[in-house]
Amino acid sequence: MKIKHIKGSTFCIDTGRTYLPFYKINDEEIIMLDSGLAKGERREIEKLLVDNNFKIAAIICTHAHVDHIGNNTYFKKKYNCIIAMPAYEAMLCSSIVNLKGYYSMLTLTEIREQFGHMVCETDVMISYNQSFIEVCGIKFDIFHTPGHSAAHICITTPDEVCYLGDALVGYETMREAKLPYAYIVSEDLKSKDKLYTLKCSKYIVAHKGIYNDITELIGANIEFYKAIALKVYEVIEDGMTMDLVRSAVTKSFNLRINTMARYGLIERLLRPYVEYLSEIGSISLQIEEGIIKYSKF
Incomplete structure (x- = not known):
């Protein structure tokens, strides 16, 4: 695991599997954009934080999937940090019972054992029509991209670096993914198309890449997801x-x-x-x- 400098006060942690951005408020305090997986990532993320004398002041989450909020509660207890998240996503991970709505094939006992660490308390709810959020005195722009999850958002730092979360996937992921996830494929495709209007200086894709321009990546993503749908159609x-x-x-x-x-x-x-x-x-x-x-x- 290592830290990459993106631009200005915007950095990201390369976990090997994903990119987790963060914004430096000062030499000690940071705002994380997503918190990563608990299993297989927490220990190394925490080591990076300790080695660099960083303390998490806040976490702004793109959506409530296990690889994006897996360390929320752990870091909140350790650093007393603020957690911000789209309101619907916050509701999903607010209890074991609510998680059942997503992990419908599992029993409550199985959900508790495997995904109980996802349950977290959200301090700041981001509404569906909110265009920015101010956390710790820092303003982040919000771009709504529902589809991969019900209320997925993209987050732009003051350095004009946009964290796309899972609104797009990188070329390597497209080569490797057999059945990429979208909560509602039609809405996901609309949100991908909407990304053509987004104008930032740099873009970070969680899985996985850093880009100066995403025009070609958007088109490749749209064709990729449509091709997966066609493959499913062909076996029916x-x-x-x-x-x-x-x-x-x-x-x-x-x-x-x-x-x-x-x-x-x-x-x-x-x-x-x-x-x-x-x-x-x-x-x-x-x-x-x-x-x-x-x-x-």
């Missing part, structure tokens, strides 16, 4: 149930399902693409003897 045969679609996609995409958690993950990854195909009129749904079946038009 008339009269398939969701279980059969999942099985076919698992084989075609060379995915692995060997635990309930993995089963639930594939369910969360796949269903939005099936819903998208239905939205754009590529497949139809019929109910036969109480069972939903999918067919191509």
